[in-house]
Amino acid sequence: MSSFAKDFSKAMSQAGTSQFQEAIRQELEYSMKVELDQILGTAPQNELEHTKKDLEGFKKLFHRFLQEKGPSVDWEKIQRPPEDSIQPYEKIKARGLPDSVASVLNKLVVVKLNGGLGTSMGCKGPKSLIGVRNENTFLDLTVQQIEHLNKTYNTDVPLVLMNSFNTDEDTKKILQKYSHSRVKIYTFNQSRYPRINKESLLPVAKDVSYSGENTEAWYPPGHGDIYASFYNSGLLDNFIGEGKEYIFVSNIDNLGATVDLYILNHLMNSPNGKRCEFVMEVTNKTRADVKGGTLTQYENKLRLVEIAQVPKPHVDEFKSVSKFKIFNTNNLWISLSAIKRLQEQNAIDMEIIVNPKTLDGGLNVIQLETAVGAAIKSFENSLGINVPRSRFLPVKTTSDLLLVMSNLYSLNAGSLTMSEKREFPTVPLVKLGSSFTKVQDYLKRFESIPDMLELDHLTVSGDVTFGKNVALKGTVIIIANHGDRIDIPPGAVLENKIVSGNLRILDH
Secondary structure, eight states: OOHHHHHHHHHHHHHHHHHHHHHHHHHHHHHHHHHHHHHHTTOOHHHHHHHHHHHHHHHHHHHHHHHOOSOSSOGGGOBOOOGGGEEEHHHHHHTOOOSOHHHHHTTEEEEEEEOOBSGGGTOOSBGGGSEEETTEEHHHHHHHHHHHHHHHHTOOOOEEEEEOTTTHHHHHHHHGGGTTSSOOEEEEEOOOEEOEETTTOSBSOSSSOOSGGGGGGEEOOOGGGHHHHHHHHSHHHHHHHTTOOEEEEEETTBTTOOOOHHHHHHHHTOTTSOOOSEEEEEEEOOGGGTTSOEEEEETTEEEEEOGGGSOGGGHHHHHOTTTSOEEEEEEEEEEHHHHHHHHHTTOOOOOOEEEEEEOTTSOEEEEEEOOGGGGGGGSSSOEEEEOOGGGOOBOOSHHHHHHHHSTTEEEETTEEEEOTTOSSOOOOEEEEOGGGSSHHHHHHHBSSOOBOTTEEEEEEESEEEEOTTOEEEEEEEEEOOTTOEEEEOTTOEEEEEEEETTTEEEEO
């Protein structure tokens, strides 16, 4: 036995495990502090203040990470939420609208989470700048929606974009094109945190720069960072000073997340006189949503539970559509004064999500993140509203893009609505294979977007192209085997068909 091992076992038996763990924790925290101070020392004068804030925020998160043990929820304590804590949207809508819609709209600020890149869809730059419909980008549609509200009701609803260091520069360049639109647009930046080496638990970065080989050393720490970043930017106080009361937060790639006047009215004129500080829009799970976070009752508070927090033996139970029927759309309505109060009390509690990554050179790192919805338990009088599926229309893949570009939806003032010509309101299931993953490849493979009004299910795999004016109905499966190519001819109508390898068209 080496002398180190002897000392180690002696220390274990003498000091007891918990004291030993505490000693290790303090050692790790001290080493981290030394490294972060060195990194801060490399910051130029004009970046010193916000780099300091970022690293302070990271230090707090790292401290909590070292304290936490095992899954952050005790499965036995998870209960279904009480009936009245998740209201059906129909009930909210039945209350109607106030006499003056403008008076409630003028209390609102719209915040879009705009930190993500389009890399998963093969695009460079911010995801919000990808064209989704008639050359309009996610950002164009958002601006059109809010401009329509401001013109219709003669209001002044501002748009705020939470950018990350990955998207900020490109987004700001593009914002000039909206200078004449009737929407005031503001931006603030998410924090920039250092990725940490999985083995040593020390930062990968040696200085503050994030260009060249250092780009991979930093990351934006998830959208839970909105509370601190929004507060630190000064915008929160400015909006409170202007008499604004609520923010409506959503992902910029969720095309269903439009300002809903009925929900806003419910917030501003609550039926029991008690203001909700936090409303989470949830919607019914389908088989495609089994991984989505769900609202539960936990220690007498509404609590968002994500799949990453669930102890392994209970994952299947968590995924079951029968026990947990709803999931979080990440459309959230939050009181500005409550954010200010909780932020100043340091009382916003969000579980840490540990996200493992492998850098290009093969180094294993972890990044510590939080999710905006997880803070629901820190707010008073929180509420879930079970909204129609139409308020959850995220575009994460080109399969989603095909749906929103098609005649299933019509576009009006920046908002997409399901076409009245579709006989049933469900969205078809679309699975496009790897040849369609990148937006530019996907666009080359469709001469025009097919008619999909009567489609239930589409699966496409392999080297497949679509001619002009193709119609797809029922269940259509097109599989080109390796080395084969299938060209669907212009004007073809495929109804309940399987098309395989050599372009034979079979009835399904």
